[in-house]
């Protein structure tokens with residue numbers, strides 16, 4: 325774990341843009357807490373003076389102190405409101421800033437590093453924990469110290485001995501006791517943050533996989549896992565509550581000791597005439613006010629344990645290296661030119677096996693290429709290399725004559741329209757989801773793209789057409805519809821290279837065939853790379869790359885591959901066997917006529 329000083333500097337660096345609001349919040353808090361202490365003291369003095377004047381039968385001006393008391397009460401109430409408004413607003417801004425910071429950190433790491441879904445849930449919990457740093461740590465400690473020093477200075481004017489006693493006891497209540505509580509609370513605090521993050525991740529995972537868990541009857545073990553995490557969390561929280569209760573009791577004890585001690589010093593002073601009797605009440609009340617301010621400190625130190633555990637995990641992101649390095653002097657983005665692979669190889673980690681190796685080929689501008697291969701052959705990796713989501717470890721890929729590493733990753737990606745294997749839809753309207761591809765696109769462009777992707781009619785059939793909300797992750801749409809929205813989104817970008825990873829998945833044969841014929845026409849003069857398991861569509865391509873065991877095993881058209889490539893024949897066989905099984909009467913699907921593609925199997 326980093327040192328406390330280094331963590332504090334890290335927080336302050338992130339909070340710098342909001343420093344003005346935070347400083348204002350602290351200033352208003354100091355005024356509020358001081359007004360509260362002064363109110364107690366002046367009220368005490370006023371009551372004592374009135375009583376003394378009554379006993380002596382003397383008159384006194386009660387207008388001024390009454391006005392001061394009212395003024396202080398108004399400042400205290402208004403200040404409390406303003407302080408809440410400013411500090412909470414600043415904290416929410418900081419949390420927003422932290423989220424932006426986090427996305428900046430993960431953006432260059434690429435999706436490849438972020439495959440761990442529960443990581444995001446943990447990070448979200450960690451970022452939320454950091455709102456404690458200001459509200460429960462920095463603000464109360466700064467305000468407490470400022471007000472206490474002011475109050476002790478006032479005591480000093482009346483009696484240095486009283487100031488000494490209170491300073492010592494306030495030190496114990498505000499520093500020693502919270503320090504001890506912090507030490508004791510560090511382990512349960514860190515464990516509580518960790519358990520809470522794991523619990524949230526498990527709950528999200530459970531809800532997302534509810535369908536599968538129900539079907540496989542695996543709900544109970546999952547529920548028990550979450551129950552166990554929840555019990556752990558409660559146990560850690562109990563420990564923290566016990567500590568916080570003990571420290572509150574400690575502060576109360578110290579408050580009473582301070583009151584008794586102060587009285588012990590004041591009474592002889594009053595007896596000797598060194599102090600006015602009416603000064604007794606305000607000084608005692610001032611002591612009470614000081615301990616009220618110090619009572620917030622143990623909570624602050626406890627928050628420190630939780631905040632540092634969260635900080636350690638967040639700071640770990642800063643140490644992660646991006647998956648690909650950016651060039652110092654980026655070349656202008658590539659034009660629609662040839663892409664050449666020269667003995668290209670990659671693996672995701674230095675000690676992993678090769679995900680792709682010795683790939684040498686040239687893709688001419690405007691060429692349409694299909695990439696096939698068994699699962700794990702390296703098809704997605706092939707695409708990841710082009711998108712610079714994975715680093716080339718061997719050989720070189722050149723586009724428009726320059727290595728990919730010569731371009732800024734963002735410039736390169738702006739020249740590629742990509743539909744990933746799993747299309748992600750945001751919880752907003754269909755329109756907004758499509759415009760992610762090109763925010764400035766006109767309604768006509770959007771409809772034209774949707775039309776090519778064969779989704780326009782489906783969208784128009786939705787209750788509010790393009791303005792229909794798709795639901796979280798597109799839950800209101802079928803898998804095939806989500807995929808076609810993803811394709812339309814990519815088509816909206818007028819890029820020289822289009823990459824579609826499994827574009828036909830989730831589509832029936834007829835829809836897939838129609839989609840392909842439209843795509844083929846629409847993308848006639850653009851370079852197109854389609855990764856697909858749908859061998860029925862693939863045989864339409866003039867060029868098919870066959871990958872297996874991280875290598876390029878064949879490159880040719882369907883007829884050539886059927887004749888010369890064993891892997892391709894195997895893939896065809898497996899694919900059409902699957903289709904045959906689906907159409908077989910004993911598969912319970914009825915008497916569906918064999919499709920024309922089935923003849924290919926015989927041909928193969």
Ligand SMILES: Nc1ncnc2c1ncn2[C@@H]1O[C@H](COP(=O)(O)OP(=O)(O)OP(=O)(O)O)[C@@H](O)[C@H]1O
Pocket residue numbers: 436437439672673676678679697698699700701702703704705706
């Ligand atoms: N992010 C990653 N980190 C580590 N290894 C990875 C990563 N992505 C892929 N791999 C590994 O690289 C190899 C090639 O995977 P890749 O996803 O490219 O295959 P694929 O042909 O696309 O498979 P599928 O058809 O199942 O999607 C596999 O051994 C896989 O386990």
